[in-house]
Amino acid sequence: MFALKTVRLFFVKKGNARFVSHLDMNRFMTRIVRKAGLDIWYTEGFNPHPYITFALPLPLGFEGRYEIMDIRLNNDDFDISKLVSMLNGVCPSDIQFFDAKEPIKKVGEIAFAKYEILFDDNGEIRNKLNSFLVKKPIICRKRTKKGDFKEIDLSEKIKDFQTTLEGDNTKLMLILPAGSNDNVNPSILFEAFYNENPNAYYCYDVKRISILDKNLKDFL
Amino acid sequence: MDNKRFEQLLLTVQKPGRYSGGEINSVIKDKSKVDVRFAFCFPDNYEVGMSHLGMKILYSEFNEREDIWCERVFAPWPDFESVMRNNNIELFALESRDPVKDFDFLGFTLQYELSYSNILNMLELAGIPILAKDRTDFSPIVVAGGPCTCNAEPIADFIDIFFLGEGEKTDLQVIDLYKEFKKNGGTKADFLVAASKIEGVYVPSLYDVSYNDDKTVKAVTPKFGAPMPVKKRIEEDLDKTYYPEKFVVPFIEIVHDRAVEEIFRGCIRGCRFCQAGFIYRPVREKSVDTVCRQAKAICDSTGYDEISLSSLSTSDYSDLENLLNNLLSWTEKDKISLSLPSLRIDNFSDELLEKINHVRKSGLTFAAEAGTQRLRDVINKNITEDEIVKTCKTAFKGGYTAVKLYFMIGLPTETYDDIKGIADLAQKIVDTFYEMPDKPKGKSVSVNISVSNFVPKPFTPFEFHSQITREEIIKKQEYLKQCIRSKKISFSYHENKTSFLEGVFARGDRRLGKVILKAHEKGCRFDSWDEYFDLQKWMDSFAECGIDPAFYANRERSYDEVNPWDHLDYYVSKEFLIKENERAKVGKTTPNCRLQCQNCGANILGKGVCVENR
Ligand code: SF4
Numbered sequence: 001m002f003a004l005k006t007v008r009l010f011f012v013k014k015g016n017a018r019f020v021s022h023l024d025m026n027r028f029m030t031r032i033v034r035k036a037g038l039d040i041w042y043t044e045g046f047n048p049h050p051y052i053t054f055a056l057p058l059p060l061g062f063e064g065r066y067e068i069m070d071i072r073l074n075n076d077d078f079d080i081s082k083l084v085s086m087l088n089g090v091c092p093s094d095i096q097f098f099d100a101k102e103p104i105k106k107v108g109e110i111a112f113a114k115y116e117i118l119f120d121d122n123g124e125i126r127n128k129l130n131s132f133l134v135k136k137p138i139i140c141r142k143r144t145k146k147g148d149f150k151e152i153d154l155s156e157k158i159k160d161f162q163t164t165l166e167g168d169n170t171k172l173m174l175i176l177p178a179g180s181n182d183n184v185n186p187s188i189l190f191e192a193f194y195n196e197n198p199n200a201y202y203c204y205d206v207k208r209i210s211i212l213d214k215n216l217k218d219f220l
Numbered sequence: 221m222d223n224k225r226f227e228q229l230l231l232t233v234q235k236p237g238r239y240s241g242g243e244i245n246s247v248i249k250d251k252s253k254v255d256v257r258f259a260f261c262f263p264d265n266y267e268v269g270m271s272h273l274g275m276k277i278l279y280s281e282f283n284e285r286e287d288i289w290c291e292r293v294f295a296p297w298p299d300f301e302s303v304m305r306n307n308n309i310e311l312f313a314l315e316s317r318d319p320v321k322d323f324d325f326l327g328f329t330l331q332y333e334l335s336y337s338n339i340l341n342m343l344e345l346a347g348i349p350i351l352a353k354d355r356t357d358f359s360p361i362v363v364a365g366g367p368c369t370c371n372a373e374p375i376a377d378f379i380d381i382f383f384l385g386e387g388e389k390t391d392l393q394v395i396d397l398y399k400e401f402k403k404n405g406g407t408k409a410d411f412l413v414a415a416s417k418i419e420g421v422y423v424p425s426l427y428d429v430s431y432n433d434d435k436t437v438k439a440v441t442p443k444f445g446a447p448m449p450v451k452k453r454i455e456e457d458l459d460k461t462y463y464p465e466k467f468v469v470p471f472i473e474i475v476h477d478r479a480v481e482e483i484f485r486g487c488i489r490g491c492r493f494c495q496a497g498f499i500y501r502p503v504r505e506k507s508v509d510t511v512c513r514q515a516k517a518i519c520d521s522t523g524y525d526e527i528s529l530s531s532l533s534t535s536d537y538s539d540l541e542n543l544l545n546n547l548l549s550w551t552e553k554d555k556i557s558l559s560l561p562s563l564r565i566d567n568f569s570d571e572l573l574e575k576i577n578h579v580r581k582s583g584l585t586f587a588a589e590a591g592t593q594r595l596r597d598v599i600n601k602n603i604t605e606d607e608i609v610k611t612c613k614t615a616f617k618g619g620y621t622a623v624k625l626y627f628m629i630g631l632p633t634e635t636y637d638d639i640k641g642i643a644d645l646a647q648k649i650v651d652t653f654y655e656m657p658d659k660p661k662g663k664s665v666s667v668n669i670s671v672s673n674f675v676p677k678p679f680t681p682f683e684f685h686s687q688i689t690r691e692e693i694i695k696k697q698e699y700l701k702q703c704i705r706s707k708k709i710s711f712s713y714h715e716n717k718t719s720f721l722e723g724v725f726a727r728g729d730r731r732l733g734k735v736i737l738k739a740h741e742k743g744c745r746f747d748s749w750d751e752y753f754d755l756q757k758w759m760d761s762f763a764e765c766g767i768d769p770a771f772y773a774n775r776e777r778s779y780d781e782v783n784p785w786d787h788l789d790y791y792v793s794k795e796f797l798i799k800e801n802e803r804a805k806v807g808k809t810t811p812n813c814r815l816q817c818q819n820c821g822a823n824i825l826g827k828g829v830c831v832e833n834r
Contacts, residue, residue: 016240017242018240019230019231019237019471020472021472024473027473027477028469030525031244031469031522031523032523035521035522036523048555060236061236090244092242092243092244093242094242
């Protein structure tokens with residue numbers, strides 16, 4: 001008799017994989033774990049499928065540097081240090097695993113996500129960002145579940161930010177609420193920013209670089 | 221275009237995964253190390269194209285060769301097309317994102333007539349002259365294969381080379397010849413003449429077509445020693461035919477997202493309306509061992525948890541019992557579900573149902589095709605009403621409560637009684653359910669009848685018949701609706717407009733080329749998608765070219781008329797088709813290939829079912 005073993009897997013999603021939606025990721029990972037030949041636990045019921053859950057969906061188009069999914073292995077003796085190479089062996093280069101460990105925190109403890117955004121700089125975007133992000137209020141449009149929009153103030157939600165110059169780009173580091181209680185997609189902040197600064201150069205590169213708990217410690 | 225800009229634009233369209241590439245098992249090569257770059261172009265969107273087995277076979281076969289890099293290209297959906305046009309992005313291949321106009325070959329697959337306008341649109345987006353005669357550079361060479369090549373005369377003006385029949389060998393021979401010409405600096409004209417000598421190659425520009433005063437074809441005359449007739453190519457031994465061990469696994473959801481294992485080609489049945497049943501003759505099967513080995517390899521390389529056995533009539537596989545037992549011995553353990561599309565009603569046994577119960581339960585679908593026995597005899601669909609009802613009963617006992625039945629309207633000799641017969645048959649199935657003492661408790665039954673419009677196709681016994689007009693289609697659909705009395709019966713049908721255009725192209729000739737060009741200029745594309753199909757634009761194009769589409773769709777042909785496809789040889793003789801059509805007229809059925817060979821002509825090849833022991 002074996003007990004089930006839950007494993008938390010950490011991976012990077014970049015390049016072409018950024019165009020894979022959250023829904024599609026589920027199907028993709030199902031195939032990856034099958035292809036890697038893992039003895040994974042299947043849900044019971046009418047249509048059994050491998051148990052896979054993602055800690056925090058990543059919006060389409062974003063790069064993820066700290067993506068997390070949990071699986072359950074049927075064999076609790078399995079040496080999980082082998083998982084990373086087993087999975088990377090069957091993954092395309094734009095999705096690569098970097099760690100596997102037994103979960104420490106519960107998914108409900110996720111409170112924030114940290115983003116890094118690169119802007120094509122025309123010399124003044126950094127100043128514009130700096131003044132925009134300290135405004136009160138910062139009115140943004142958020143899509144509701146019904147499909148229409150409501151206005152919300154994000155000024156209180158920005159946990160932290162920092163801008164730096166990097167070559168020809170301005171880099172913005174941003175920490176926003178994330179998780180099941182409160183979740184802010186940074187896109188709505190940029191949308192408001194571009195509405196105010198129509199001539200600002202478009203950002204082309206959004207990375208979610210970590211997922212944090214309420215004390216801003218890495219979610220593990 | 222730099223990647224950053226490109227990716228930024230991708231985020232502005234629906235389903236950017238259609239264009240991003242990078243899927244599992246997609247093939248990346250160093251372009252400086254290959255001799256031939258082949259763009260495999262599917263003239264429909266990614267989801268449809270990626271579901272297509274022929275593309276998977278040739279993609280892998282070509283890429284197995286070190287000197288060839290084959291990449292995939294799909295028709296951009298109109299939202300992305302306008303992004304491409306506004307930003308001067310030329311049609312590119314998914315793997316390298318290089319413009320396809322720099323490739324050696326563009327290979328289109330012709331799965332249905334309504335994709336023709338997409339081919340023109342893709343050539344234009346690629347920045348390649350649309351008309352073959354304007355493409356004077358040596359490359360790219362534009363080639364096309366697939367079922368519609370058995371009469372692709374309507375697009376003969378746009379294509380350099382057609383591949384007739386199965387392409388596994390022909391394609392590579394043409395590529396090798398091309399390499400030789402490229403190395404020695406030959407001309408395109410010389411290359412085309414040399415290529416025409418390869419079995420299965422049809423170079424339309426090497427044939428002149430003349431016409432009679434009544435607008436029918438007078439003669440097709442070969443030039444420069446091109447062969448006459450042009451023979452299709454077949455794979456002789458499917459156990460030795462190339463089959464991929466890997467499929468590209470898409471990130472986004474596609475139409476058929478599963479492993480597919482082909483179990484045989486051709487069909488023994490000879491249903492008289494079905495083109496596939498004639499152009500893929502003779503039936504050739506893979507052995508149980510080959511099927512199992514190949515199926516396992518694909519599942520292992522893709523991680524798919526569903527495998528579908530592909531053929532025109534799965535239950536006609538001669539050793540299905542053994543095949544299923546073999547497959548189930550490992551698929552169950554690996555949690556892979558089997559699906560068996562294309563089952564026939566008459567040999568759907570309790571044992572088979574038992575086996576299918578091991579696999580995923582979706583609704584049951586059957587092709588009954590016509591509502592009365594008389595008409596089923598006319599079309600040679602050798603199934604009886606008793607068999608249909610009995611099969612549904614078996615299915616109900618097995619726990620199914622939904623049945624979908626496929627029918628056609630507009631079949632030769634059809635009367636309104638035959639239309640009513642569709643509703644009566646559906647009613648009988650509903651009644652059967654309620655009369656069963658052991659019917660699934662507390663459940664109600666649903667019978668869906670899906671009705672398509674018959675389109676007469678070349679190389680079938682019905683190639684001589686006229687297609688019913690759009691008005692008649694509508695009348696018959698309305699009548700059928702009135703005949704349905706039960707709420708348990710639902711009814712869905714096809715658009716008459718698209719069936720009409722399909723009918724025009726199916727038996728069209730080269731004079732339609734200018735109509736297709738005109739329609740393309742008016743913006744026609746994605747004609748098989750109701751939301752983009754615009755019949756008015758097509759009718760205007762016909763009118764402006766002085767061509768009456770009814771001449772092609774709604775006209776009965778005499779046996780001695782020269783058909784636009786008569787110079788193409790699919791081994792099924794015209795005498796046989798005429799004989800079959802005469803039998804149809806008197807409602808006489810013809811036994812299938814396994815019961816009794818009819819000498820259709822395919823036996824010349826000396827392969828498959830024609831030489832089986834009976
Ligand atoms: S020659 Fe006979 S067995 Fe062969 S395909 Fe034709 S009818 Fe069938």
